[in-house]
Amino acid sequence: MPQVGQGILKGMGVTLRHLFENKITRQYPEYKRDLPERSRGMLTVDMDRCIACLQCMRICPDHCISIEQEKRDADGSGKAKPYAIGFVIDDSRCMYCSLCVEVCPVNCIYHTEEFEAQAYNRLELARQFGERPVDPTIDPKPAVKKKPKAAKTAPKKEAAA
Amino acid sequence: MLSEERRVEQQSALTQPAAGRLAAPDVRDEFGLETIDMSMGPQHPAMHGLLRLILELDGETVVRCDPVMGYLHRCQEKIAENRMYPAVIPLTDRLDYFANMHNEHGYVLAVEDQLDVEIPPRAEYIRVLMCELMRLASHIPSIGFLMLELGAFTPILYAFRERERIQTIFEAVTGARMMFHYIRIGGVKADLPPDIPQQIWDYIEGLEARFQSDFVDLIQDNEIFISRTRGVGKMTGEKALEMGLTGPPLRCTGVDFDIRRDYPYSIYPELEFDVITDTAGDVEASYRVRIAECLQSIRLIKQCLEKMPEGAVMGDLGRRLRPKEGDGFGRVESPRGEFAVHIVSDGSDTPYRVHYRDPSFCNMQLLQEVVPGHYLPDIMPIMGLIDPVSGGWDK
């Protein structure tokens, strides 16, 4: 059976004190805070350095990078090297895990400080970086059926049982 | 007229519980009264996520409480079978999204169990530091949620002020505020930035100054809080062990079990901390346990900052991560209880099977056993005792 007493008044004193303190809200569009240098925003690619090794496409867990590769002599050295003619990053799938940033051998894909990824149409969120637009709706890494490994472990279980 | 009747009948059929095991038989007691079947449905502001509780009420008293889970199921265990071992870590972040570091740590311990890798001591200290900061960032909002469900709307905002500051520290260290992807197999991703230890010290000192007034004075002696939480959800230690509880719900009944001390991992053997238990076993006891664990986390953080050695932060793993065939097991003390990961490998790049033992899922047993007999408004403090997170119970 509750009785009005000191506990309630102590709590009310705390809230009254907070009434006169400074507010901690930051008014967002007018105030943008300085992001730390490691913050992971939207991805961007420096196409001049990309060597189309496809490592980022392979490692991306959400299949959000699609690259169309072509052999082309881009820097006039006489040898046709792999060249990314189409490169799309789908922001609607990207989960900012930075795995692609870590595997890139030439550090051409990196996080910016931008985080405001909004669009009126979901397909607009797929940003094209190459010359030829790549269709973001096609999954670059469809799921591969794994061979069932049950045969190898089942005899062991029977032996243990 | 006929279509009207049928429409009403259809609508009533939709609101009945599913036929079969869960349907309440039409029992009337000797006064001719029957019970109300109600679904505190998945859309509810205070359900800690998406949980459906099928309740059978006798007036205000709950006679039966069946939780129905699965509204946030994302097939994480299955998806992990198609990803390489390092790429599963972002998935584990999203399990119990209030304690991301602990999830990552548990998974990484399971993988390292199968590998033969030396983790540098600085990496271990950083892991424990991050995990204890995460424990603070999880216990403080859980107290706020308990108060929110009791009807006090203010403590949760004070709690989230603290969590925001901790998340800012995490952002400076890991790059993200919530889905960190920081603890890696063999160490951590990158070293702490040079000004971070000082920032953490300043934050901890500020927190100690604010903690007493914002979270203890406001709540602990409040007579309404005491009358709402004392004696509610009372369990004995034996019953808690029977139900398979771990974490604060278990320790608040008096059972002295903490994985950091009983099955130690990482560098916890070198750090001093107390395992907090309380004998009352009700919601107020769980509140006291969580408050005291926050203070212990502060103590651990200070020790980590003082004792941290210099050195590398990543062990030597070799080119490809291919554990041998077999099992790996890792368990950590997450803020909600024991989080354990069991990995079965078949020698390839991707695991064969990953199983998460999530504390929120296992602690939900409490609802079915303890709630019947309480009043309807008591369900919310009892959920505050468990403090589940829907990403946890649904994976």
Next chain:
Amino acid sequence: MQTVLNLLEAEPIRLFLSFGVILFLVLNLAAILTMAERKASAYIQLRYGPNRVGPRGLLQPAADVFKLFTKENVTPGRADLWVFLGAPIAMFIPAALVWMVVPFSPDAVVADLNVGILFFVAITSIGALGVVMAGYGSRSTFSLLGALRGAAQIISYEVPLILSLLGVIMLTGSLSLVDVVNAQGDAFWTWYFLPQLPMFLTFYIAGLAEVKRVPFDLPEGESEIVGGFMVEYSGMTWALIQAAEFASMGLMSAVSVTLFLGGWQPPLPFLDLGPFNWVWFGLKTSLIMFTFQWIRWSLPRLRMDQLMDLGWKVLVPITLVWLFVTAGAMLIIPGN
């Protein structure tokens, strides 16, 4: 022209127009109170509250009202329409009607009934009917629970509410609110809250319970039954229920100020403002409304059985005991 003015002097017309003014006042009060509530809650919670619409957010109530006008009134398919739609009306009209007997200033009261307090008590009881209509007519389990809780709470807290007024009535010797204000002197130590302190606190707590505010908002119970008796309302019907709630919160503040804090009397004799004493009335009522809000944002809510315990086992004995103390003091202390 003269006939029009004579017509306006006629009692029924004057009453009609005054009630129109009161209704205008009450609806605006409800709108402004939503804003005040949000700002007070925000400042306690270390944030700003609405500050985008208009200068410093002051046009927020206008934006809210406009939005609610344009929203669809969703009615559940199997709700009993007459009961469902009649409930907001049944909740709002009593809250607005009692303002007629509240004296704002020495000569500004719509109806100086000589049974003013009885009128207040009787008409606010109708609010309980509105709650039950809302919950029962929605034909939903959450609403039913909210309605049952609401009915039980409101009718049980009417007992301490009424008992706490008996001391004031004995001291004044009249049921008229104007007489009560006049009997309290124009210095704050002569107001009734000092000799009747337990009654004042009981009236305040019972008033909180009547208005269904935290710590007594279990009928509305946002965390368990999400809106309780008003969960199925949306749009203008919901707005009318909220207006009723804020209007009755203002009413409880106004009546407690009138009965215990001296109404329009200034706290010290030299601060008397003559016909502008409604400023003092407004200030005191705002202070009490602020305490209502301060309590709401600080305390958790009581469970049903604890609520009932508080009402019947704590508040009623306090009022009965103090009633005898007051009666004894009136007999013993001469000229009181």
